Each structure stands twice: as structure tokens, then as C-alpha cells.
Amino acid sequence: MCKIINLDINGYNYKLPVVSGTFYEKAINISKLRENTGLITFDPGLKNTGLSKSSISFIDGEKGILLYRGYPIEQIINKCSFVETSYLLLNGELPNSKQLESFSNQIKEFHYMNQEIYQIFDKIPDFYHPMGILSSFTCILTAFIKNKYLKEQDMYLHLLAKLPILAALTYRKKVGLPPSHVDKNLSYTSNILKMFFSFPKKYYETNPIITDALDKLLILHADHEQNCSTTTVRLLSSAHAGLFSSVSAGISALWGRLHGGANQAVIEMLENILKSGGNIQKWIEKAKNKKDPFRLMGFGHRIYKNFDPRARIIKKVAQKIISQLDMDNPILKLANELEEVAIQDSYFKEKKLYPNIDFYSGIIYQAIGIPKDMFTVMFALGRLPGWMAHWKEMRLNRDPIGRPRQIYIGYKKRNIVECVDEGI
Numbered sequence: 001m002c003k004i005i006n007l008d009i010n011g012y013n014y015k016l017p018v019v020s021g022t023f024y025e026k027a028i029n030i031s032k033l034r035e036n037t038g039l040i041t042f043d044p045g046l047k048n049t050g051l052s053k054s055s056i057s058f059i060d061g062e063k064g065i066l067l068y069r070g071y072p073i074e075q076i077i078n079k080c081s082f083v084e085t086s087y088l089l090l091n092g093e094l095p096n097s098k099q100l101e102s103f104s105n106q107i108k109e110f111h112y113m114n115q116e117i118y119q120i121f122d123k124i125p126d127f128y129h130p131m132g133i134l135s136s137f138t139c140i141l142t143a144f145i146k147n148k149y150l151k152e153q154d155m156y157l158h159l160l161a162k163l164p165i166l167a168a169l170t171y172r173k174k175v176g177l178p179p180s181h182v183d184k185n186l187s188y189t190s191n192i193l194k195m196f197f198s199f200p201k202k203y204y205e206t207n208p209i210i211t212d213a214l215d216k217l218l219i220l221h222a223d224h225e226q227n228c229s230t231t232t233v234r235l236l237s238s239a240h241a242g243l244f245s246s247v248s249a250g251i252s253a254l255w256g257r258l259h260g261g262a263n264q265a266v267i268e269m270l271e272n273i274l275k276s277g278g279n280i281q282k283w284i285e286k287a288k289n290k291k292d293p294f295r296l297m298g299f300g301h302r303i304y305k306n307f308d309p310r311a312r313i314i315k316k317v318a319q320k321i322i323s324q325l326d327m328d329n330p331i332l333k334l335a336n337e338l339e340e341v342a343i344q345d346s347y348f349k350e351k352k353l354y355p356n357i358d359f360y361s362g363i364i365y366q367a368i369g370i371p372k373d374m375f376t377v378m379f380a381l382g383r384l385p386g387w388m389a390h391w392k393e394m395r396l397n398r399d400p401i402g403r404p405r406q407i408y409i410g411y412k413k414r415n416i417v418e419c420v421d422e423g424i
């Protein structure tokens with residue numbers, strides 16, 4: 001295996017070390033390139049840049065493989081709960097039954113919210129987007145949790161307990177319901193549903209079909225190596241920013257429509273296609289037209305140049321929940337048809353554009369009763385353990401502060417010319 005790359009620049013030879021990973025993926029270490037040659041690398045979108053070494057998740061985008069701490073996503077989804085997956089991502093190993101019970105109970109201990117948070121919540125205008133609320137309140141939490149006495153593990157437990165409460169509060173404020181509290185006898189995911197949908201003074205009956213579908217969605221979103229929001233969290237961690245503010249920044253990054261916001265955009269697109277008569281070919285042509293800014297939402301991925309393995313699983317979960325709940329869902333039917341046409345189209349084939357996780361997730365959220373502007377909030381609840389694991393890993397790795405360089409294309413140095421004010 002080659003450990004050194006020879007680089008010839010203007011007749012000089014430079015030896016660059018090669019870094020390699022578990023699956024023999026290789027990277028040229030260019031950290032001394034500028035020092036030795038005066039050159040930097042230029043990589044807009046960081047498409048070809050390895051930012052750090054990591055052992056949390058692994059993606060083979062060509063083969064459509066996703067591993068969490070070495071375990072294939074297809075096994076995790078069938079054998080683990082979201083809480084177990086969170087433990088795995090944060091601690092590196094799956095918990096035994098005693099560790100799992102203790103972890104679940106510890107999360108329940110933090111399932112409360114300070115009174116002041118409810119008061120601030122009341123002042124938020126109804127039109128503010130739920131992702132803005134989630135991001136702001138995740139940061140505000142630091143003001144009400146006494147950091148001085150907080151152990152590191154407790155910070156993770158606080159966020160696992162409190163993010164669902166914030167999400168549920170946002171939903172209930174929108175629909176005019178008072179806050180609903182957790183039931184200590186319910187599972188983590190059943191409690192999310194209870195906090196969203198229970199009615200005052202009425203017994204909340206859990207629906208195992210819905211709980212299972214939501215738990216699977218949370219697991220599928222739990223980590224995805226160096227994506228945009230996770231890189232945001234890692235960059236903040238590299239500056240030694242706190243966990244809550246780093247996660248808050250991750251939520252803001254996820255909000256973007258090219259990232260987590262795509263799940264809302266997919267449903268809006270499918271509804272528009274239906275409303276305009278369901279002519280799939282017309283929309284495919286629109287997506288292919290370079291003069292038209294429209295893109296087929298839920299298609300394409302920076303890393304997957306094959307099927308996103310999460311999309312395969314999510315499609316089955318969507319079909320199962322729609323049939324088990326006996327729903328007639330024209331959006332699911334349309335999504336299936338659109339996928340069929342797109343993956344056969346030469347444009348999508350050549351550019352290796354396949355459905356991503358967001359293509360079917362919105363259909364499940366809709367079946368559960370989550371409104372469209374809350375879809376990305378649900379994604380954030382799932383991504384939380386991944387963000388925290390990356391924040392922790394950065395601190396443990398002692399990675400240096402993230403600070404890229406640039407190619408400056410502005411004015412050359414110039415002087416301010418004194419202006420003579422001519423008056424009116």
C-alpha cells in the first residue's frame with residue numbers, strides 16, 4: 001500500500017503522506033502543503049476534503065452501504081430501538097440490558113422543563129418557523145441549566161430529554177393545546193407521540209404501528225458522517241463551543257432546503273404535481289432544464305451515487321404504515337410513480353441521482369399527523385445523538401480549530417479618497 005505520494009511542482013518534488021482508513025480509503029495529507037510549496041488546495045463545497053478522522057459512521061456511496069459504529073443500518077433497524085442506537089453512537093458499543101435500562105431511566109430524569117422556558121415560549125409569534133424555535137430554545141436552555149454542576153454525560157441526557165419536549169411544545173402551541181407531560185411508563189418514542197398528540201384529561205393510548213414507524217425514522221436519521229449540519233457541529237466543537245450552542249447551530253444548518261429541509265420540500269413538490277394534474281413527465285423535464293431552478297426534491301446525494309440504503313428502508317416503512325393504517329394515500333402512489341420514471345430517465349441515470357432519505361420520510365410524518373413545517377424538526381430529533389457523538393469525538397480527538405483558507409478575489413490594496421462634500 002502506497003504511504004507517500006510524490007508531487008512535482010515546477011521541477012521540485014514534494015513527498016506527501018497518505019492517511020488511510022478502516023476500509024482502505026485513502027487521503028493525501030496536505031496539511032504542510034502551503035508551508036512547503038506556497039500553495040493551498042481549492043475545494044468549494046468541501047467535495048473532496050476529509051475534515052477529520054472519525055469512527056462513528058461509515059458510508060460507501062458507490063455500494064450504498066451505511067454502518068453505525070460498524071453495524072449495518074439494515075441490522076440496526078431490525079434489532080435496536082432509537083435509544084439503543086443513541087447509546088451506541090455516543091458510547092461506541094451497544095448497551096447490555098442493564099446499561100440500556102439505566103440509560104433510559106436517566107433520560108427520563110431530565111424529562112422536565114423549567115417554568116421560565118414556558119413563559120418565553122408564550123411570547124413567540126405563531127408564524128415563526130419550528131426549526132427557528134428549536135434552534136433558539138436549544139441555545140436558551142443553557143441559561144436555565146446550571147452548567148457549573150453539570151457532568152458531561154448529563155448534558156447528553158438533558159438534550160435527549162428536552163429536544164422532544166421543545167418540539168412538542170411548538171406543535172401544541174400551533175394547534176392551541178396546553179403542554180402535555182411525559183408518562184414515565186412509556187418508551188422514549190411513545191412519549192414523543194404522547195407529548196405531541198394527547199388531549200387534556202384524556203387517557204393517551206399508544207399505537208404500536210405509529211410508534212414503530214417513528215422509532216425507525218429516528219434511527220435512520222441518527223447519524224450520517226460529515227454532512228452539512230454535523231460538520232457545522234464539529235466546527236463549533238473545534239472552537240470549544242458548548243454542546244447546546246453547537247447543537248443549536250447544527251439545527252440551523254439542517255433547516256436549509258438542500259439539507260434536512262428537503263423533506264418538507266418533497267411533500268410540497270408532490271402536492272404541487274398532484275394539484276397541477278399529475279403530469280410526471282412535465283416535472284421531470286423541468287428538473288432537467290438547466291434554465292429552470294427547479295430540482296427534483298428528495299433526489300440526489302453528495303455521497304450516494306447509488307441507492308441511499310436509508311431510502312430503501314424508509315420506502316418499505318411508508319408502504320407498511322399506509323397499508324396498516326388503511327389509508328388511501330395518493331401522495332405515496334405519486335411518489336412511487338415519480339421514482340419509477342426518474343430512475344429510468346437517462347439524465348438521472350448518468351448523474352447517478354437516486355431517491356434519498358427525504359423522498360419518503362414526509363409521507364410517514366404525514367401519516368403520523370405531523371404538519372409539514374415540523375418534518376425537519378423530527379429529523380433533528382433523530383440526528384441529535386449523531387451530532388452529540390461528533391461533538392464529543394472532536395473534543396476527544398483534540399482536533400485543531402477548523403479554519404479554512406480562501407482565494408481572495410476582491411480589490412487590491414487601495415486608499416480612501418477624501419470626498420469633498422459639495423452640498424446641495
Ligand code: ACO
Nearest residue numbers: 258259260262287295296297298299300301302351356358
Ligand atoms: N434534480 C435535478 N438535477 C439534479 C438534482 C436534482 N434533485 N440533484 C443534482 N442534480 C444535478 C445538478 O444540476 C448537477 O448537474 P450538472 O452537473 O449538469 O451541473 C449534478 O446533478 C450534480 O449536482 P450537484 O448539486 O453538484 O451535487 P451535490 O453533491 O453538490 O448536491 C444535493 C447534492 C444538494 C443533495 C443535490 O442532489 C440536490 O439539490 N438534491 C435535491 C435536494 C435534496 O433532496 N436534498 C436532500 C439531500 S439528503 C439530506 O441532506 C438529508
